[in-house]
Amino acid sequence: MSRNVEERRDALVAAARAVRERAHAPYSRFAVGAAVLDEQGRIHAGCNVENAAYPQGWCAEASALAVMxxxxxxxxxxxxxxxxxxxPVTPCGGCRQKLREFAAGDCPVWVADLSTLRATFTLDELLPCSFGPEHLKP
Known part of the structure; x- marks a missing residue:
């Protein structure tokens, strides 16, 4: 992990905390915020959005990826x-795979609550032996 990425950790966590407040979670009451740092150094944030037809909602990580x-x-x-x-609230299995589409295995995943950084993982730790875009290249 580059020093520049590590230096952005607090800003990334702050963005995830802020967007969590906008979550649409009227059914579970379980608000989640996520933020991703892109290759241009920009932060993109997203929150979970529930739907009365439960499988039609989407996760915070998927929202952040869509914004990115x-x-x-x-x-x-x-x-x-x-x-x-x-x-600690980690990405669900589906979001781990969605992140894998855009992130390398050594990508840090910082997990926090409203006041504390709770855990640090790499994507490889959360999704070992993953399948990614490089598997489809000839």
Missing amino acids: VSSGGRRVLAVAVVGVADD
Whole structure:
């Protein structure tokens, strides 16, 4: 991990905390915020958005990735996820795979609550032996 990425950790976590406040979670009441740092040094944040037809909602990480892609970003250098629970709130399995589309295995994933950095993982730790875009190249 580059020093520049590490220096952006606090800003990334702050963006995830701020966007978490905008989550649409009327059913679970479980708000999550996520932020990704792209290859241009920009931070893109997203929150979870629930739907009355449960499978139609989307996660905070997927929202942040959509914002990044729509802004022209193509690589994720770091991720922050903010949720409040007894255990650290990590990306779900589907979001781990979505992150893998844009991030390398050594991409840091910082997990925080409203006041504390709870844990640090790499994407490889969260999604070992993953399948990614390089598998489809001839």
